[in-house]
Amino acid sequence: MNYDIDLIRSYFPILKNEVYNKPLVYFDSAASAQKPVQVLMKEEELHNDYYGNIHRGAHFMADKATLGYEEVREKVGAFINANSTNEVIFTKGTTESINLVASSFGEKFFKGGDEIIVSEMEHHANIVPWQLVAARKGARIVKWPFNDDGTLSLGMLEELLSNKTKLVAVAHVSNVLGTVNPVKEIIGIAHKKNIPVLVDGAQAAPHIPIDVQDLDADFYTFSAHKMYGPNGVGVLYGKEKWLNEIPPYQGGGEMISEVSFEGTTFNELPYKFEAGTPHITGVIAFGCAIDLVNEIGLKNLTEWEHSLMEYATTRLLEIDGMKIYGEAPQKSGVVSFNIEGVHSYDLGALIDKMGVAVRTGHLCADTVMTHYNIPGCVRISFGMYNTLAEIDAFISALNKVRMMLQETP
Ligand SMILES: Cc1ncc(COP(=O)(O)O)c(C=O)c1O
Structure with a gap:
């Protein structure tokens, strides 16, 4: 696949931002995607x-x-x-x-x-x-x-x-x-x-x-x-x-x-x-x-985001107590999950302080939450600009947050 991720990222000025002195990892494109300079x-x-x-x-x-x-x-x-x-x-x-x-x-x-x-x-x-x-x-x-x-x-x-x-x-x-x-x-x-x-x-x-x-x-x-x-x-x-x-x-x-x-x-x-x-x-x-x-091509985008989704799923499943919602054979670049003993809101708030933007809560889909009998969950979602390295950064932030939260009585 011909996918020039550096060029693509260069189109999105916001990605160079730091939040709380950490490089921004934006995993909330399903809520709203960032805007390229062209736009x-x-x-x-x-x-x-x-x-x-x-x-x-x-x-x-x-x-x-x-x-x-x-x-x-x-x-x-x-x-x-x-x-x-x-x-x-x-x-x-x-x-x-x-x-x-x-x-x-x-x-x-x-x-x-x-x-x-x-x-x-x-x-x-x-x-x-x-x-x-x-x-x-x-x-x-x-x-x-x-x-x-x-x-x-x-x-x-x-x-x-x-x-x-x-x-x-x-x-x-x-x-x-x-x-x-x-x-x-x-x-x-x-x-x-x-x-x-x-x-x-x-x-x-x-x-x-x-x-x-x-x-x-x-x-x-x-x-x-x-x-x-x-x-x-x-x-x-x-x-x-x-x-x-x-x-x-x-x-x-x-x-x-x-x-x-x-x-x-x-x-x-x-x-x-x-x-x-x-x-x-x-x-x-x-x-x-x-x-x-x-210009990038939807076929390339589908492939790129699919590989991000698969890698993120594999890495998430290494975590004890991980529950992923949605295991359809045909999936797009969205992964929703909960970790046993961790509230999704706490996780979202803490991981935000590490520079990672995720979505938490009912995700405007109460009927899905009711189906699984959960109050909410955490969702990561990908855009054309996300990378495998960002998933690694997210997983390491997630592990830190998880330890903090699971240690808290
Ligand atoms: C599947 C789906 N439908 C509808 C909407 C509503 O879109 P908008 O808020 O842009 O009207 C969303 C937004 O997240 C969505 O994910």
């Missing part, structure tokens, strides 16, 4: 050189910003192999993308007695929006449980699907277990019964290649900030036939065609779902993050 410079360039509001411009600045914004829509479309840029909606993030679908699709298609199948390994962002719309419509959420090893059973999905099912919501990659779910097969099973599927791709888009046409996904969501882009930008991919059928999510400027007090007509896709001024600089800078990911 930082683009935001600055835009503000310095051609900032203006988009799609309504009668001047040079606005036109140039509009062009930049729409170019990124094309880039995103190509990145996920959408059939058309009409299918690429910019949102604030995965959470807003899922809320949009739950609200608009639910408004149009859900009714009393309907069922929405949601996997047990979902982030709260792929559970709560469905609960909200289900409560409004008198529909019901059906839990699709996962096996203890962190895999989903396709046979169980077949059993759960019924003529009441209106949609299946599932993560491409679990943010706790790291499981890469077989979404193509899942979609195939649901489609046999004409049931659409929303795939939450927040933890997949930065790490594995995505082809929404090959998957035949009805909806696919992800966030720019987890893939080295700015925060406050997300993507909703939706098949054009659905986006045409469902009502707008929010009303305001941009999403309309004509407005009068007698009634309003809506703009065409994708603008129908982009009310108000979007995160113009964020979207345009996101284009640079996509360029970087493409």
Whole structure:
């Protein structure tokens, strides 16, 4: 594999920082990834050189910003192999993308007695929006449980699907277990019964290649900030036939065609779902993050991060009392664990003082915690810039913390 880690790290100025006088080891990219200079410079360039509001411009600045914004829509479309840029909606993030679908699709298609199948390994962002719309419509959420090893059973999905099912919501990659779910097969099973599927791709888009046409996904969501882009930008991919059928999510400027007090007509896709001024600089800078990911190549990224995940797992398993959550054969660069007798919060707080940034707690996935009957856990997650040497540094910090905590009565 041709992977120039030194060059890649040089793109991320923050990695040179020290925290508490220790070199930063950033193992929290699943929460939010760090930003490369390409993205930082683009935001600055835009503000310095051609900032203006988009799609309504009668001047040079606005036109140039509009062009930049729409170019990124094309880039995103190509990145996920959408059939058309009409299918690429910019949102604030995965959470807003899922809320949009739950609200608009639910408004149009859900009714009393309907069922929405949601996997047990979902982030709260792929559970709560469905609960909200289900409560409004008198529909019901059906839990699709996962096996203890962190895999989903396709046979169980077949059993759960019924003529009441209106949609299946599932993560491409679990943010706790790291499981890469077989979404193509899942979609195939649901489609046999004409049931659409929303795939939450927040933890997949930065790490594995995505082809929404090959998957035949009805909806696919992800966030720019987890893939080295700015925060406050997300993507909703939706098949054009659905986006045409469902009502707008929010009303305001941009999403309309004509407005009068007698009634309003809506703009065409994708603008129908982009009310108000979007995160113009964020979207345009996101284009640079996509360029970087493409330049390195998702295949290389997958391989690199997989080797980090495997090495970290091996090293963690050397520790007495180690319990890792998620042992699926197909895993992405996320490892969640607990050590017997050590509270995850204490571990996180102490290891932070040694320069290592990890995530602790319920990881916005209470249903996963409930499955294992734990209050929380520790998660390490990798980005394109992490190294095996950082894993060694983390393990040695972890051993120190563990001894301190296990010695404390
Ligand atoms: C699987 C998954 N879905 C959804 C989200 C929510 O993403 P955002 O906060 O960017 O909207 C996250 C964030 O961690 C996630 O990991």
